[in-house]
Amino acid sequence: MAIITLQTMSPEDISSVVELDRLCFGGLWNSQGYQRELESPNSDLLILVISENKEKIAFTSSNFESNSGYNHQSIIGIGCLWAILEEAHITILGIHPQYQRLGLGQLLLYALMRSGWERGLERATLEVAASNTSALSLYHKFGFQDVGRRRGYYQQTGEDALILWRGHLHEPEFEQVLSEWHRQVLTRIHGFEVTWEKLKVENLQSQVKSVGLANQL
Numbered sequence: 001m002a003i004i005t006l007q008t009m010s011p012e013d014i015s016s017v018v019e020l021d022r023l024c025f026g027g028l029w030n031s032q033g034y035q036r037e038l039e040s041p042n043s044d045l046l047i048l049v050i051s052e053n054k055e056k057i058a059f060t061s062s063n064f065e066s067n068s069g070y071n072h073q074s075i076i077g078i079g080c081l082w083a084i085l086e087e088a089h090i091t092i093l094g095i096h097p098q099y100q101r102l103g104l105g106q107l108l109l110y111a112l113m114r115s116g117w118e119r120g121l122e123r124a125t126l127e128v129a130a131s132n133t134s135a136l137s138l139y140h141k142f143g144f145q146d147v148g149r150r151r152g153y154y155q156q157t158g159e160d161a162l163i164l165w166r167g168h169l170h171e172p173e174f175e176q177v178l179s180e181w182h183r184q185v186l187t188r189i190h191g192f193e194v195t196w197e198k199l200k201v202e203n204l205q206s207q208v209k210s211v212g213l214a215n216q217l
């Protein structure tokens with residue numbers, strides 16, 4: 001069985017996270033950037049770690065070399081929130097390309113929104129490339145609205161960024177919204193037994209198989 005753990009990032013995760021950042025964003029932040037975030041009391045850095053047990057790895061030919069280790073773990077998701085005054089700025093949200101479309105991005109977004117709520121913040125905001133339809137669809141699903149555009153925001157491509165906004169985090173009804181999102185997140189990735197720190201993924205293997213990644217688990 002593969003287990004996914006949702007946890008706070010630690011300094012020892014930096015090199016793996018920088019590698020994941022490179023895969024997801026082409027190298028947005030380097031190790032100093034992540035170190036800075038880890039030291040900031042205003043940042044929440046969350047990661048998704050996938051663990052596979054020895055038995056599983058032993059029978060998976062592509063991972064045969066891992067046979068001697070008890071557990072093989074890799075970081076497959078990263079999310080970051082900056083608390084600035086009453087706003088939650090979502091600065092990073094990425095899922096390893098081989099694990100996308102399994103409901104894990106929305107799991108991380110839910111966790112970040114929950115963090116913002118626990119900090120007592122009033123609204124969430126972020127910038128996203130105008131052409132990033134996957135991310136836009138995800139954010140819209142969580143009630144974000146497009147409120148502005150920064151022209152030529154991305155230096156390398158010259159592409160515009162859209163500014164997205166999601167208010168009402170501090171209102172009493174938001175707790176109910178969080179419960180509903182929690183339910184939706186679980187429905188999307190059925191088979192998860194969820195606690196805040198540890199998510200048991202019993203059926204992820206079959207979902208991964210369906211997108212041709214059986215040997216990854």
Ligand SMILES: CC(C)(COP(=O)(O)OP(=O)(O)OC[C@H]1O[C@@H](n2cnc3c(N)ncnc32)[C@H](O)[C@@H]1OP(=O)(O)O)[C@@H](O)C(=O)NCCC(=O)NCCS
Nearest residue numbers: 024093094095100101102103104105106128134135137138
């Ligand atoms: C954006 C990203 C985080 C989504 O993660 P994910 O794990 O693939 O997304 P999920 O499986 O949780 O999907 C949640 C929702 O996002 C949207 N979505 C995700 N991938 C999509 C795609 N390829 N096409 C259309 N919608 C998509 C859908 O609304 C989806 O809901 P649904 O499954 O009910 O259709 C991921 O694609 C990623 O890491 N991209 C590269 C980095 C990036 O662009 N980050 C955002 C920067 S602001």
